[in-house]
Each structure stands twice: as C-alpha cells, then as structure tokens.
Amino acid sequence: MSDKQGVYRFSFGPWNIDEGADPFGPPVRQPIAFADKARKAREMGFHGLQFHDDDAVEDPDRKSASQIENEATEVRKILDQEGLVPEFVAPRLWFAPETIDGAYTNNDPACRQYAIDRSKKAVDIMRILGAEYMVLWLAREGTYIRESKSPNEQILLIRDAINELLDYDKDLRILIEPKPNEPVDSAIVSTAGHAIAMGYMTKDPARVGCLIETAHSMLAGLDPSDDMGFALAHEKLWSVHLNDQGGLKFDQDKSFGSYNLRHAFNQVRVLDEAGYGHNGEWVGLDVKTMRTQKQEVSWKHLSNSLKTFQFVLEKVRSLDKSIQRQLIQERDYEELDRYILNHLMGVPY
Ligand SMILES: [Mn+2]
Incomplete structure (x- = not known):
C-alpha cells in the first residue's frame, strides 16, 4: 500500500457497478461480468470486494450444499487471481416471498425460520469465500403500519436470531448496518445507537459491532461523522460505507464528497484521528453509478470516490x-x- 493511502484498505460490492434501473425506468446499461468487475477493482486500486450471499451464489435458496460450495469456490478463485480479499457477506433478507413482511421479525414463524436458515447459508458462503465477517442490513425489520408489529417484540426477535447465528459459528462476527427507513417506513434498528445497543443485548457482545453508512446517518437526520465517533467510542466501528446524500431524499448513494465535501472531510477526520484502519478496518465505498453514465465509463464513481478519500485524507493530515x-x-x-x-x-x- 502506498503512503498516500496510509493504512486504509478499500472495498466495494459488485452491485456498485449497476445497470441503472430505478423504480421509474428499466436498465440503461449492459450487465458487466463479475470477473470484469473484479479486474476493474484491482486496476482502480481497491483491495477487496463485498458480497451479498447471492452475489457469490445465485439464488442460494434453490442450491444444495455442494452446489453452494462449488459456486462460491469459483468466486474465490477469481478473487485470488486478482489478489482481492472478500470483506464480508450479507444475507439478502429482503427479496424472497418469505421476507415480504420482514425476515427475523416476520409475523409468520415459518418465514422467520426461513430468514434464519438463509442467514446460516450466508455464513457457509462467507466461510467458503474466506470473508472476514457478516453484515446485517435489517432492510424489512420494521413496519409500514405501526399496529402490525410490537416494537418491543421485534427487538427481541432480532436479538434471538443473532444469538442463533452466533451459536451456529463460534468465530462469526456480525456487523449491523443501521438505516432508518426505505424500504420500510420505519426500521426498528434505525441508528448507530440502536445497532450498538442491539449488540450489547446479544449473548456475545464482543462479536457484534456495526457498520456506519454516510447516507443512512443522513437519512436519520444525523451527521455521519458523529455516528462514526459514537461507534468508535464504543469500539464498535468495524466498517464504514462512505458515500454522499443530498439531504432527506431517497437513499442516493452518491459519490463520496459529491454533495458535501466538508461532511466528507469530517468523516475522514474522525476516522483518521481515531486510528481507524490500523486493525485492518475497511473503507467501503457504497456508491451507485449515475443512471446517465455511459457503459464504458460506468465505474468512474468508484475511482472518483477513492480519489476524493485520498484528497480529503491529505487535507485532514495537513x-x-x-x-x-x-x-x-x-x-x-x-x-x-x-x-x-x-x-x-x-x-x-
Ligand atoms: Mn445507501
């Protein structure tokens, strides 16, 4: 690693180079194969990739254990070829019919069981890839209608599900990524405070930390650098998703520093002054390709975000x-x- 990058390791996920579909329009770019994304990641100076379980194994619900092993092993080979490290695996608990009304907090016990089984598959995939930890974005754990769930019971159901995963793999570390809304009206684990408190409720708090995403803090009306500082003070900031957000809109995942350079400066400042990265903590860039971007330059948001981090880091240190x-x-x-x-x-x- 160059001096310019200090101790930092950078990552992104395959979904960060996308085809541009949004709720109001179809894809505008052709899909790019995973191997090409991995090569591009290395060329741009990234050190690792992030995964949802189905980024590594397509539709794991329909795969046997040996099929899962074979597919994940192929992904692992591509990573090894490019010298990339798999940062984490996150179970996609918001896409299946069973998770329409939530995953761990679903009102139907059979659906809750599905969510736990799917999460265990994600742990298996994580182990085959050699990823460092699991990230839980609790996308549908919340409500559209207040009276449809008990806020108290939802918290206890999430705790119980996490406990079951901690039992399933004695070395598993889980990072909770809080977000206050979208897709649900209100999420039950909505801020850094909620995520960290949830970790303390589990049977092994030492194995539960959090991941702060810039845009998610802003959607809660909070300053992401304050959220990062809060998590750092608890020694629970185990990863970050840097991006940017133009106020209280939908989750935009703009390039880092694109809206508010001073916000970017203060996020890097709080990280760098706390020695973040010295224990291998990752800097994830969860940024989305603009829908207007042409196919052949549809990864510039990633290289730009990395350059902005390095520029701002220089500003912090000088x-x-x-x-x-x-x-x-x-x-x-x-x-x-x-x-x-x-x-x-x-x-x-
Ligand atoms: Mn986001």
Whole structure:
C-alpha cells in the first residue's frame, strides 16, 4: 500500500457497478461480468470486494450444499487471481416471498425460520469465500403500519436470531448496518445507537459491532461523522460505507464528497484521528453509478470516490493543529470556520 493511502484498505460490492434501473425506468446499461468487475477493482486500486450471499451464489435458496460450495469456490478463485480479499457477506433478507413482511421479525414463524436458515447459508458462503465477517442490513425489520408489529417484540426477535447465528459459528462476527427507513417506513434498528445497543443485548457482545453508512446517518437526520465517533467510542466501528446524500431524499448513494465535501472531510477526520484502519478496518465505498453514465465509463464513481478519500485524507493530515487549538482556546469559532474553509479550498490562510 502506498503512503498516500496510509493504512486504509478499500472495498466495494459488485452491485456498485449497476445497470441503472430505478423504480421509474428499466436498465440503461449492459450487465458487466463479475470477473470484469473484479479486474476493474484491482486496476482502480481497491483491495477487496463485498458480497451479498447471492452475489457469490445465485439464488442460494434453490442450491444444495455442494452446489453452494462449488459456486462460491469459483468466486474465490477469481478473487485470488486478482489478489482481492472478500470483506464480508450479507444475507439478502429482503427479496424472497418469505421476507415480504420482514425476515427475523416476520409475523409468520415459518418465514422467520426461513430468514434464519438463509442467514446460516450466508455464513457457509462467507466461510467458503474466506470473508472476514457478516453484515446485517435489517432492510424489512420494521413496519409500514405501526399496529402490525410490537416494537418491543421485534427487538427481541432480532436479538434471538443473532444469538442463533452466533451459536451456529463460534468465530462469526456480525456487523449491523443501521438505516432508518426505505424500504420500510420505519426500521426498528434505525441508528448507530440502536445497532450498538442491539449488540450489547446479544449473548456475545464482543462479536457484534456495526457498520456506519454516510447516507443512512443522513437519512436519520444525523451527521455521519458523529455516528462514526459514537461507534468508535464504543469500539464498535468495524466498517464504514462512505458515500454522499443530498439531504432527506431517497437513499442516493452518491459519490463520496459529491454533495458535501466538508461532511466528507469530517468523516475522514474522525476516522483518521481515531486510528481507524490500523486493525485492518475497511473503507467501503457504497456508491451507485449515475443512471446517465455511459457503459464504458460506468465505474468512474468508484475511482472518483477513492480519489476524493485520498484528497480529503491529505487535507485532514495537513490541517495545522496549532492554529485549530489556538482558535478553540480563543473561542473564535467563526475564525476556525474560515480557517477550515480556506484549507479545503486551498486558499492560503
Ligand atoms: Mn445507501
């Protein structure tokens, strides 16, 4: 790794190079094969890839254990060829008919069992790939109609499901990725605070941490750097999904720093000052291809996000701490604001 990148390892998921379909229109680009995405990842300077279970094994619900093993092994070979590390596997618990009304919190016990069985398959896939941990985005654990579920019971059902997974694999580490809404109106594990508290409720809190995504914090009306700081203080920030978001809209997954460079600066600042990455923590870039982007340059959002991280990291490390300290001492925060803006714009102070 170059000095420029410091200790950081960067990753993204195969879904981050997409065909541009949205709820209002069809795909506008051709699919790109996984092997080509992996090659592109290496060429752009990434160190790893992230997976949903079905990014590695298509439709695992319909596959036998040996089919799962064969398909995941093929993916592992491609990763090895490119020198890439699989960061995590996340069970896709929001697509099957059984998860229409939620996965672990479904009102139908048979559907809850499906969700647990599917998650165990994801653990198996994780082990075959050699991924470092599981990420749980609890997409449909919540409600559209308040009276359809008990908020109290939902929390306990999620805890019980996590406990069952911790029992299933004694080395399993689970990172909860909170998001306050979308697809459901209101999610039950909606913020960093909820995710970390959920970890403490499980039978082995040392194996449950969290992943903070920029856009998800913003959708909760919170500052992502504060959420990261909160999780760091709990020693629970085990991964991040950096991207950007233009306020309280749908989950945009814009390129990192694309809307708010100062927000990007403060996220990298809180990470770098806390020594994030020194224990191998990943910097995931969960950014989405713009629908208007042409096929042949449909990965620029990834290389741009990586470049922005490196640029902002340089800004974080070149900040004159003595000026910052002095202005804090003088309680001249208007001047501190001026100094930060000048620094970000490259204007001499
Ligand atoms: Mn997102």
